[in-house]
Amino acid sequence: MPSNSQDYIGIRNLINLLYRLYSRQKPLAEMTPQEVGEHLSKKFPITVQKEPYEPPKHRCSRWILVNGPVYADEGFFGTIIVEVSKIVDWMTQHANGVFSSNTAEQKAREYLPRWLEGADTTDETITLLDKHQREVLQGDCLRFLWSDWAKVWCPTCKAWHPRIQEHDFGWVQTGRITLKFDDWHCPEGHLLNTERPLDIRWIVR
Numbered sequence: 001m002p003s004n005s006q007d008y009i010g011i012r013n014l015i016n017l018l019y020r021l022y023s024r025q026k027p028l029a030e031m032t033p034q035e036v037g038e039h040l041s042k043k044f045p046i047t048v049q050k051e052p053y054e055p056p057k058h059r060c061s062r063w064i065l066v067n068g069p070v071y072a073d074e075g076f077f078g079t080i081i082v083e084v085s086k087i088v089d090w091m092t093q094h095a096n097g098v099f100s101s102n103t104a105e106q107k108a109r110e111y112l113p114r115w116l117e118g119a120d121t122t123d124e125t126i127t128l129l130d131k132h133q134r135e136v137l138q139g140d141c142l143r144f145l146w147s148d149w150a151k152v153w154c155p156t157c158k159a160w161h162p163r164i165q166e167h168d169f170g171w172v173q174t175g176r177i178t179l180k181f182d183d184w185h186c187p188e189g190h191l192l193n194t195e196r197p198l199d200i201r202w203i204v205r
């Protein structure tokens with residue numbers, strides 16, 4: 001998974017270049033993400049990162065931990081957990097619409113809807129994700145918070161909050177795109193996440 005938006009742009013440009021250099025049966029815009037992925041894997045095997053993946057055998061509980069200091073996530077002071085039953089539909093759509101050239105991440109993505117659907121929602125414990133499940137989900141924790149599917153633990157308040165501070169500073173909204181380039185704070189103003197200046201995210205709401 002690209003570590004920041006510059007990596008992403010680089011990879012996208014490379015793919016566009018490869019497509020300009022080689023003929024294809026179907027225009028790129030008409031292909032599903034899976035078709036693009038399979039086509040790329042076949043034509044340009046060098047773009048595929050092969051890594052084994054063993055899906056978890058345990059059942060997940062009502063909550064999964066997406067980002068936080070427990071994973072040593074860079075810049076995270078707060079912990080974000082998501083209510084599993086609320087993201088099953090989104091996860092299914094996401095799994096059908098996104099393809100990763102890392103085989104382990106892709107397998108984790110394809111298995112996640114089934115795993116989340118089979119959660120024990122009476123179990124109030126918090127389930128930790130494996131490395132590849134995190135790669136699939138970690139870029140979407142703001143979406144989960146905005147959709148009221150998640151909550152965030154502030155270590156200073158020692159309390160869960162349903163939202164972070166938003167639409168105050170560091171946020172610019174143009175149409176359906178929200179550009180984020182600042183830190184996240186709890187409603188009391190405590191720092192929950194600080195980002196490197198170049199890590200700009202485009203979030204389609």
Ligand SMILES: [Zn+2]
Nearest residue numbers: 154157186190
């Ligand atoms: Zn706080």
